[in-house]
Amino acid sequence: MKGFVWLVGAGPGDPDLLTRKAARVIEEAELVLYDALVSNETLDLARRAQRFSVGKRAGKKSVDQETIHALMIRAARRGKRVVRLKGGDPFVFGRGGEEGLALARAGVPFEVVPGVSSAVAAPALAGIPLTHRGVASAFVVVSGHDPAAYRPVLGGMAPASATVVALMGLAGRRGLAAFLIDRGWSAATPAAVVLGASREEARVWTGTLADLPDALASPPIDDLPGTIVVGEVVSLAGVLGQMPFVHARPVAARAAVRFGAQ
Amino acid sequence: MKGFVWLVGAGPGDPDLLTRKAARVIEEAELVLYDALVSNETLDLARRAQRFSVGKRAGKKSVDQETIHALMIRAARRGKRVVRLKGGDPFVFGRGGEEGLALARAGVPFEVVPGVSSAVAAPALAGIPLTHRGVASAFVVVSGHDPAAYRPVLGGMAPASATVVALMGLAGRRGLAAFLIDRGWSAATPAAVVLGASREEARVWTGTLADLPDALASPPIDDLPGTIVVGEVVSLAGVLGQMPFVHARPVAARAAVRFGAQ
Numbered sequence: 004m005k006g007f008v009w010l011v012g013a014g015p016g017d018p019d020l021l022t023r024k025a026a027r028v029i030e031e032a033e034l035v036l037y038d039a040l041v042s043n044e045t046l047d048l049a050r051r052a053q054r055f056s057v058g059k060r061a062g063k064k065s066v067d068q069e070t071i072h073a074l075m076i077r078a079a080r081r082g083k084r085v086v087r088l089k090g091g092d093p094f095v096f097g098r099g100g101e102e103g104l105a106l107a108r109a110g111v112p113f114e115v116v117p118g119v120s121s122a123v124a125a126p127a128l129a130g131i132p133l134t135h136r137g138v139a140s141a142f143v144v145v146s147g148h149d150p151a152a153y154r155p156v157l158g159g160m161a162p163a164s165a166t167v168v169a170l171m172g173l174a175g176r177r178g179l180a181a182f183l184i185d186r187g188w189s190a191a192t193p194a195a196v197v198l199g200a201s202r203e204e205a206r207v208w209t210g211t212l213a214d215l216p217d218a219l220a221s222p223p224i225d226d227l228p229g230t231i232v233v234g235e236v237v238s239l240a241g242v243l244g245q246m247p248f249v250h251a252r253p254v255a256a257r258a259a260v261r262f263g264a265q
Numbered sequence: 266m267k268g269f270v271w272l273v274g275a276g277p278g279d280p281d282l283l284t285r286k287a288a289r290v291i292e293e294a295e296l297v298l299y300d301a302l303v304s305n306e307t308l309d310l311a312r313r314a315q316r317f318s319v320g321k322r323a324g325k326k327s328v329d330q331e332t333i334h335a336l337m338i339r340a341a342r343r344g345k346r347v348v349r350l351k352g353g354d355p356f357v358f359g360r361g362g363e364e365g366l367a368l369a370r371a372g373v374p375f376e377v378v379p380g381v382s383s384a385v386a387a388p389a390l391a392g393i394p395l396t397h398r399g400v401a402s403a404f405v406v407v408s409g410h411d412p413a414a415y416r417p418v419l420g421g422m423a424p425a426s427a428t429v430v431a432l433m434g435l436a437g438r439r440g441l442a443a444f445l446i447d448r449g450w451s452a453a454t455p456a457a458v459v460l461g462a463s464r465e466e467a468r469v470w471t472g473t474l475a476d477l478p479d480a481l482a483s484p485p486i487d488d489l490p491g492t493i494v495v496g497e498v499v500s501l502a503g504v505l506g507q508m509p510f511v512h513a514r515p516v517a518a519r520a521a522v523r524f525g526a527q
Contacts, residue, residue, distance in 0.1 A: 019286040022282045023285055092385050104501070130377070141415060142406050149402055152402035155422065158423070239366070242366060
């Protein structure tokens with residue numbers, strides 16, 4: 004067996020939400036380089052592998068990107084089966100593209116194993132469909148910590164024309180909410196923060212765009228990944244979701260009527 | 266065991282891209298109601314179940330939504346383990362929200378099992394990262410057959426500020442391309458059509474927005490699901506992808522330099 008690298012999406016955390024292919028390549032790996040959001044339960048599947056954390060954690064310096072490339076390439080050239088394991092999907096804010104390019108340049112064979120992206124799964128697990136007939140027929144996924152990147156995308160959109168999902172946006176939620184309201188979104192638009200989706204400690208906050216800056220002000224949130232969802236579809240969380248609420252604004256009458264909730 | 270319904274995402278087609286949880290509930294199901302895009306290999310896992318196709322196929326009338334609800338509810342009330350199996354993710358253009366609401370109203374317990382959405386996986390399998398540092402920091406997913414829904418979303422976006430993914434958009438690709446160019450997108454923006462991602466017959470067309478209307482004019486395409494991707498990230502397909510090309514426009518020099526391809 005020649006060396007090979009799999010760029011693998013680990014999904015939102017629960018190892019049951021790994022794909023079958025991801026689980027298999029993790030089980031067979033000899034080296035696993037994993038990011039901070041990969042759960043311990045998922046790493047436990049890598050029984051044969053040396054495992055190294057190369058991810059960013061708050062307040063701690065991460066292994067730099069060039070070093071990650073060098074580690075993958077060196078191990079593959081030594082004939083190892085290498086898994087580069089990332090939360091969610093490797094090509095959604097995962098720098099998987101850069102890693103694939105580095106491998107291609109080095110002549111190392113590799114394959115991408117798509118994963119369940121938190122952009123879709125975190126809302127779904129909270130009972131929020133990103134699209135819903137008559138309510139939302141499109142969705143936009145942005146990096147919530149990067150206003151320079153999301154402003155040209157969200158700034159011109161007709162308000163409420165799509166569901167907005169912001170990953171890595173907890174710290175920037177005040178700015179995001181203010182920007183959308185400034186661009187004509189109703190301050191009463193339903194909004195959610197989904198924390199730790201698919202993990203045991205998962206919980207969801209729902210409220211409005213106006214409330215979003217103060218969402219989760221008291222409990223500490225920086226230890227769980229959070230996904231922000233903005234749009235009328237959030238109103239469905241109360242009916243479709245089974246995730247514990249840390250705060251739930253009652254579904255507005257308008258939404259309840261529209262969705263036919265009883 | 267009381268009756269229960271799982272709303273399950275089957276992913277893009279390859280049963281290896283099912284989640285472990287999806288595979289398990291399919292294997293244990295007594296009734297599987299499946300959509301047209303669910304592959305035979307996936308259905309083969311449902312060894313114990315009665316299986317009914319309830320999906321739309323071109324030129325054939327599908328089972329209507331109310332009937333699907335009634336079938337699920339009736340079977341669950343008889344104590345059956347029911348899997349409602351949808352291509353991709355059940356909450357991305359899957360009408361999973363409507364089905365969850367119907368179950369909730371009927372008092373039938375249910376759970377959503379997120380899947381690998383084709384919106385993410387089809388580009389990934391073709392070597393197209395939806396986000397890529399310095400190139401795209403956001404992506405937009407629209408229904409390509411519904412201009413009234415995508416125009417308010419895409420019409421105001423700054424051109425090239427996000428990767429655009431259009432599902433169910435093959436028949437409408439001329440209109441989508443014309444609309445983006447009319448809104449200021451360069452006609453030279455790279456574009457791709459990913460066909461049958463994760464299936465054996467998968468292939469990808471790449472070209473430009475200007476070429477998109479005539480993409481795949483000769484081979485028949487209506488038997489494979491297709492995903493349209495528009496944005497500079499498409500240039501990476503030639504380096505990161507392993508899917509056979511039906512047509513590949515050479516990567517432009519500008520992109521090759523930017524991505525550091527050698």
